[in-house]
Amino acid sequence: MDARWLILADDLTGAADCAIAFRRRGRSAAVTWGAAVPDPSIPVLSYDADSRARAAEAAAQRHAALLERLHDPERRLFKKIDSTLRGQPAAESAATLAHLRARSGRAFGVLAPAFPGTGRTTVDGRMRVGGRPLEEAEVWRRDHTYASAVLGAMLASAGIRSRSLTLPTVRGGRLADALAEVAAGPEAVAVCDAETDDDLRRIAEAGLAATPWAVFIGSAGLAHALAASGSTAALEPVRIAPDRRGSLLVVGSLAEVSRAGARRLLTDGAVVHLPVAPETLLAADGPSHLATPIAARLAAGQDVLVEILLAGEPDMRLGPRLAQALADALAPIAGQIGALAATGGETAAALLTRFDIHGIQLADEIEPGVSLGLTLGRLSIPIATKAGAFGDADSLTRIRDRLRRARTEGNLS
Structure with a gap:
């Protein structure tokens, strides 16, 4: 049976572009926010935490409270972060890991923020846009939280220990073993390089195989890879009465x-x-x-x-x-x-x-x-x-x- 998912995002467009990955493969998916009570029968629930503009501590507290309210242990958890690291991805990831640790006594994160379809990739643990360092992009100049786009340093700012898995490991055929090794060690997160959708496919499949309790941390690129790991069904059409208004x-x-x-x-x-x-x-x-x-x-x-x-x-x-x-x-x-x-x-x-x-x-x-x-x-x-x-x-x-x-x-x- 395909896994049920809770996606927790820091803004509305991110909540939607992750959940649509599952909808495209025939699974019912919905986005909600605010005080709305999600329908528990929907296989893929995506919630907008509206935390992009919050300070680190407030964003972490927001995520902790929402996870207490929304997270069903029967659902796998996807923590959506911005592929250009806007907002507070480190603090929110730390809160997510703490929630899982408090609930089950263990927590492990697979971090892969790349979204190749929009030009965002990860090489040597650093985010890139259009093949160039993220720090040179318009979005970084206009709005950034961290001193650099090095993912390990970003996580360390919130007290998270991590290990970087570079492209040779991702593509080497033993990624599930490498992830299981990180999960068994002192690091809380494996930081995975990815340049292509095929890299993300390997990460998704290996992450699902390596540890049943892993939380996946990334953008819509990783969400599409995770959705593709399940079965695909015909899309049930969404129809409305035709409307001539503009x-x-x-x-x-x-x-x-x-x-x-x-x-x-x-x-x-x-x-x-x-x-x-x-x-x-x-x-x-x-x-x-x-x-x-x-x-x-x-x-x-x-x-x-x-x-x-x-x-x-x-x-x-x-x-x-x-x-x-x-x-x-x-x-x-x-x-x-x-x-x-x-x-x-x-x-x-x-x-x-x-x-x-x-x-x-x-x-x-x-x-x-x-x-x-x-x-x-x-x-x-x-x-x-x-x-x-x-x-x-x-x-x-x-x-x-x-x-x-x-x-x-x-x-x-």
Whole structure:
């Protein structure tokens, strides 16, 4: 029988892009957050801990509390971390290991954050993006927690002892033995190199074989490898009544690739562009002018792109306030949206929570890191979520096209 899983992520897009790996192989999977009570009958539960922006101690406490509430010993545990090490992956991993140790007296982690489908790899225990050190990437310059992208050093910052397993070990045919040896020793985590999906397949299979109590720590690349280790069934279609209302696409991420995607989307003239400046969002009366034109365009079947404009070097501290202000501005027209797309986990979480949505029934993956599902709660509409730095300049166009097909044809699968 295929294993049941609990995925604990630090943001919403990560929760979705890991769980969709299992859905693509025919298993029912759902994402939830907040005070929602997950359906225990669903084989793959993915929960957004909303801890990306928290300090290390607060993130660890959040994970400890959620694990006490959500973790069923009959479920294998996947701790999702960001493939560019944003947030507090070390503190959260330490809390996860402590939870397992307190529950069963033992804990061992298999760490493999690589996501080759999005250009993130691990070589000699260090994260790389596009073949170059992570420290040279835009995402690291804009937002990082640790002094370097060396995974062993990251874990050590939270008091976790680890051993690095390099590519020759990963590919050498005795990886399960190597993992079992680490699990039997003083190290709590095996740090695994991976450059390809095949490397991640080896890690997943060896990790499952080496120790039945291992917690897997990684990004969606490892989740896909773990999902592939089980059986594959035909996807049960996710269908809805066709809807002629337009799609709302919201770009709140600071990543340049999302901004490039917005510019590319505008070139075909098929969306209405409504940019909004941060100072407008944060003004006392907010962007009250937005709701009426958006509602009219959506009712006419037009797709609308709402973009938070940026100028110069963005102030990262404003991110949560901007996302919440935009969500408040759009809440009055939530019931008039035919489909929704959001780039950036913070933006997606703020919108969905404000719209009284408490979960997502996952349906399919549009491209690596971009999931498609059906919202659960006050609204039941197609939704696509994308981490801001994932994809390329055409990703937002592909998302728009897929949402248009989903809402007009009534088929999300």
